[in-house]
Amino acid sequence: MNEKSYDVVVIGSGAGGGTVAEGLGPLARAGYRILVVEQGARLKEEEFTGKEAEMADALYEDGGGFLTADGAMTLAFGRAWGGSTVVYTGTSLIAPKRVIETWRVPGLTHADVEARSKRFMDENGVHLLPEELLNDNNRLFVEGCAKAGFKAEQFPLNLRGCKGSSLCNLGCPNLAKQGTHRVQLPAAARDGVESLTRADALRLEERRVMVLGRGPDGLACVRLGQKEPEGGCYENGNDERDGPGQGKRELNGRFFPDIG
Ligand SMILES: Cc1cc2nc3c(=O)[nH]c(=O)nc-3n(C[C@H](O)[C@H](O)[C@H](O)COP(=O)(O)OP(=O)(O)OC[C@H]3O[C@@H](n4cnc5c(N)ncnc54)[C@H](O)[C@@H]3O)c2cc1C
Ligand code: SF4
Numbered sequence: 001m002n003e004k005s006y007d008v009v010v011i012g013s014g015a016g017g018g019t020v021a022e023g024l025g026p027l028a029r030a031g032y033r034i035l036v037v038e039q040g041a042r043l044k045e046e047e048f049t050g051k052e053a054e055m056a057d058a059l060y061e062d063g064g065g066f067l068t069a070d071g072a073m074t075l076a077f078g079r080a081w082g083g084s085t086v087v088y089t090g091t092s093l094i095a096p097k098r099v100i101e102t103w104r105v106p107g108l109t110h111a112d113v114e115a116r117s118k119r120f121m122d123e124n125g126v127h128l129l130p131e132e133l134l135n136d137n138n139r140l141f142v143e144g145c146a147k148a149g150f151k152a153e154q155f156p157l158n159l160r161g162c163k164g165s166s167l168c169n170l171g172c173p174n175l176a177k178q179g180t181h182r183v184q185l186p187a188a189a190r191d192g193v194e195s196l197t198r199a200d201a202l203r204l205e206e207r208r209v210m211v212l213g214r215g216p217d218g219l220a221c222v223r224l225g226q227k228e229p230e231g232g233c234y235e236n237g238n239d240e241r242d243g244p245g246q247g248k249r250e251l252n253g254r255f256f257p258d259i260g
Contacts, residue, residue: 006033006034006035006194007027007033007034008024008033008034008035009034009035009201009209010036010037011036011037011209012036012038012039012083013038013081013082013083013180013181013185013195013197014078014082014083014085014180015084015085015180016083017036017038017083017180018036018083018085018179018181018184018185018188019120019180021034021036021180021184021185021188022180022183022184022185022187022191024191024193025188025190025191025192025193028188028192028193029191029192033194034188034194035193035194035196036188036193036196037196037199037201037209038080038081038195038196038197038198038199039079039197039199039200039201040059040078040079040080040083040198041058041081041198042081042181042195043058043059043081043171048171048172048173049173050165050170050172050173051170052170055171058080058171059078059087060076060077060087061079064076080181081181082179082181085179085181086171086177086181087168087169088169088179089169090157090158090159090168090177091155091157092124092126092155092156092158093155093156094113094117094118094121095110095117096110097110100113121156121158123183123184124158124183125158125159125160125178126156126157126158127156127157128154128157129154129162133164135164158177158178158179159176159177161174161175161176162174162176162177163176196211196213199211199213200212200213
């Protein structure tokens with residue numbers, strides 16, 4: 001069995017994990033070993049093609065058609081370096097006070113959430129689109145609302161250099177959408193936070209995370225026992241940018257970082 005030690009392991013690299021990873025940057029700079037474990041793949045910039053079939057497979061869990069246990073409905077959520085922030089629409093709002101209050105988290109105030117949200121809104125380029133980028137559909141909608149007596153406002157979006165191609169839910173081929181894959185994770189990496197992609201955190205044990213992974217990460221792997229999925233040590237293909245469609249659960253190795 002191959003083991004590698006880290007001081008902190010962050011599981012998932014989306015809105016939550018990606019921002020935590022960035023927040024841990026100063027610790028990484030101070031010499032702590034920090035790892036982000038992500039089930040999905042890390043795509044190269046040119047691999048964001050905007051093509052529906054390949055992007056759905058590369059960026060979503062079960063291609064965006066994850067079925068609930070009772071088979072009653074499908075759910076769409078991201079599975080990539082950047083999590084759902086790679087595929088989300090970009091609407092960036094601050095949770096209202098009434099929502100934060102219903103959470104009843106001890107010590108968490110709305111003012112605190114607002115201050116933190118504003119920081120990320122700045123960091124991720126959240127803004128209202130200029131008038132000239134609004135299309136006719138939206139202009140007509142606003143006009144119609146006004147005539148019907150409703151006030152319609154724009155959602156602020158986290159974009160830089162948007163070209164209006166409307167492929168946001170397919171990962172934005174123009175690299176305009178500012179998810180954690182564009183902002184927080186690269187910042188974390190600059191500070192020395194490592195990422196292990198195409199790696200599935202299976203179980204948390206005391207001071208240990210059991211990870212099933214695949215790829216050329218230089219990490220050790222273990223032959224799997226009878227109750228485990230078939231397969232042996234992996235040979236290649238992890239971390240760095242590892243291509244679309246590579247995140248599927250064809251996993252056949254294990255990696256055990258220690259958490260201190
Ligand atoms: C199509 C779509 C559009 C959306 N549009 C908006 C929007 O416009 N505005 C808005 O505010 N929100 C939007 N959302 C919701 C928003 O993206 C999510 O609420 C947010 O990303 C959740 O953050 P998270 O960190 O909890 O999960 P995610 O961002 O989904 O990240 C979780 C990550 O963890 C990884 N992971 C899970 N389990 C494991 C494991 N065991 N081991 C390793 N890795 C694991 C997953 O692969 C994934 O990459 C949208 C979501 C989708 C899917
Ligand atoms: S360029 Fe703008 S509209 Fe087009 S996919 Fe990217 S964020 Fe969405």
